[in-house]
Amino acid sequence: MNQVFQPPKPPYAVYSGVGKLRPSDYWTYFRAMRRNPLEVWGEHHFSIRLAPFRFLGRSSLIVNDPDAIHHCFVTRSDNFTMNPLRQAVLKPFLRDGLLTAEGETWSKARKAVSPVFTPRKVNAFAPQIRQVCEDAAAAFEAIDGRTIPVSDAMVDLTLDVLIETLFSGDEALDKARFTAGIHQLLEISGIPHPFDLAHLPGWIPRIGQGKSRRVIADLRRQVSGVAAQRRKAPSPEESGRAPDFLDLLLGAGLDDTAVTDNLLTFLAAGHETTARSLAWTLYLLSRAPDVRDRLEAEIDAAALDDTDPATWSQALPWTEAVIKESLRLYPSAPMLARTSREWDIVAGLPVPARTDVLVSTWLLHRQRDIWAEPDSFRPERFLGEAGKAIPRDAYLPFGLGPRVCIGARFAMMEMVIVLACLLRRVRFEFDGPRDPRPVMRITLQPDNEVPMRVSRRG
Numbered sequence: 001m002n003q004v005f006q007p008p009k010p011p012y013a014v015y016s017g018v019g020k021l022r023p024s025d026y027w028t029y030f031r032a033m034r035r036n037p038l039e040v041w042g043e044h045h046f047s048i049r050l051a052p053f054r055f056l057g058r059s060s061l062i063v064n065d066p067d068a069i070h071h072c073f074v075t076r077s078d079n080f081t082m083n084p085l086r087q088a089v090l091k092p093f094l095r096d097g098l099l100t101a102e103g104e105t106w107s108k109a110r111k112a113v114s115p116v117f118t119p120r121k122v123n124a125f126a127p128q129i130r131q132v133c134e135d136a137a138a139a140f141e142a143i144d145g146r147t148i149p150v151s152d153a154m155v156d157l158t159l160d161v162l163i164e165t166l167f168s169g170d171e172a173l174d175k176a177r178f179t180a181g182i183h184q185l186l187e188i189s190g191i192p193h194p195f196d197l198a199h200l201p202g203w204i205p206r207i208g209q210g211k212s213r214r215v216i217a218d219l220r221r222q223v224s225g226v227a228a229q230r231r232k233a234p235s236p237e238e239s240g241r242a243p244d245f246l247d248l249l250l251g252a253g254l255d256d257t258a259v260t261d262n263l264l265t266f267l268a269a270g271h272e273t274t275a276r277s278l279a280w281t282l283y284l285l286s287r288a289p290d291v292r293d294r295l296e297a298e299i300d301a302a303a304l305d306d307t308d309p310a311t312w313s314q315a316l317p318w319t320e321a322v323i324k325e326s327l328r329l330y331p332s333a334p335m336l337a338r339t340s341r342e343w344d345i346v347a348g349l350p351v352p353a354r355t356d357v358l359v360s361t362w363l364l365h366r367q368r369d370i371w372a373e374p375d376s377f378r379p380e381r382f383l384g385e386a387g388k389a390i391p392r393d394a395y396l397p398f399g400l401g402p403r404v405c406i407g408a409r410f411a412m413m414e415m416v417i418v419l420a421c422l423l424r425r426v427r428f429e430f431d432g433p434r435d436p437r438p439v440m441r442i443t444l445q446p447d448n449e450v451p452m453r454v455s456r457r458g
């Protein structure tokens with residue numbers, strides 16, 4: 001008999017009661033927001049469709065209803081613009097890159113960058129991704145029997161993939177210095193500053209952000225240096241090499257600042273999200289041996305060796321369903337946040353101007369009346385007729401509307417290639433004293449390193 005695995009959730013913050021908030025409740029809320037914003041949601045939030053609330057004089061609306069989400073993010077996307085708190089966290093680093101640009105600047109950038117992400121261009125990255133993954137699989141085989149922090153290992157692997165596909169091992173890039181900078185940034189960023197949580201204006205200096213500013217400035221210098229060198233170098237056609245993201249952005253006619261903003265944006269948007277999703281997937285697989293056995297059998301039977309890795313998702317439907325289910329349970333981009341420009345009505349509810357509209361994919365993906373066994377790991381829900389019956393806009397790991405993730409195809413392809421290359425050769429078994437719980441930073445991270453024993457498959 002199959003045992004369906006239900007991974008543990010974080011605890012909920014305990015307030016003084018239902019009704020009017022007391023001063024101590026503000027403190028409880030504030031501390032939970034700093035520690036792990038997922039703790040502010042109670043069990044009832046998984047059942048409600050709309051929840052308006054006010055905090056420190058600001059109106060917010062939690063939207064868990066697919067039609068209402070469609071209204072705000074698609075139909076009236078012009079009225080629901082980027083949320084100031086999200087911008088305060090991301091904009092200092094990404095400036096006018098695609099993720100953080102707004103208005104006219106964003107439309108122009110999206111138009112310029114879209115040709116870089118056509119299916120043909122994305123598929124062309126598959127052999128490079130495969131090479132990085134085969135090297136990683138060999139390195140994992142070599143540490144047979146050892147226990148490693150898998151979350152960190154996936155951060156390293158996806159950073160290698162991105163550095164390869166962004167710069168193709170360009171000698172102008174000091175990879176060790178660049179990698180160290182990204183790691184430093186991962187350690188110090190992602191937690192909203194208390195002043196931003198309290199909605200204080202951006203001109204008030206945020207104490208303690210000097211270090212991240214220095215790291216960011218150094219990363220920007222490195223990336224723009226590589227871009228400047230590349231402008232002078234022979235083009236991919238002239239030198240007969242496959243183009244990387246840097247070539248494609250230079251070819252899209254962006255100026256130097258926009259190239260730097262967008263390369264850093266691809267790194268920020270595409271690195272940790274993919275790494276965390278892979279770590280969660282490996283953890284789930286190790287806790288659900290039936291699912292893992294079926295995935296290994298699918299990969300072993302698929303005779304992938306001489307095939308184009310861009311086609312592996314079609315050859316490996318179970319593997320793809322496992323990734324989708326992992327993104328449902330642990331959406332690595334756990335919050336879509338917008339702010340209304342003017343008064344509107346959302347699902348019958350009046351929404352004043354300057355209201356923060358919050359879609360927590362953590363809540364939406366576990367909505368009690370949308371998903372059967374919402375907290376269980378059941379990849380089969382994404383196969384065949386069951387997959388087709390999932391309501392529109394109930395599953396949004398890559399967002400929706402005009403600002404939907406431009407790298408979704410790249411990310412799905414990459415994750416299938418990573419799992420196929422690694423799990424053909426090694427198995428990862430959870431080996432920690434306590435199962436990881438999700439913590440919401442900018443991404444949904446495990447609260448521990450996810451120790452897993454690596455063993456060579458026979």
Ligand code: HEM
Pocket residue numbers: 098099100110265266267269270271273274277331332333335336337396397398399400402403404405406407408410411
């Ligand atoms: C598992 C991996 C990934 C997840 C879960 C993910 C998720 C998302 C989500 C939810 C958004 C929309 C954010 C919003 O509406 O506020 C987004 C936007 C974006 N993503 Fe991804 N992403 C992933 C991988 C990637 C990759 C690999 C790249 C690039 C190489 C990328 C580049 C972007 C960019 C540039 C945007 C901004 C698009 C715009 O605003 O026009 N993402 N991503």
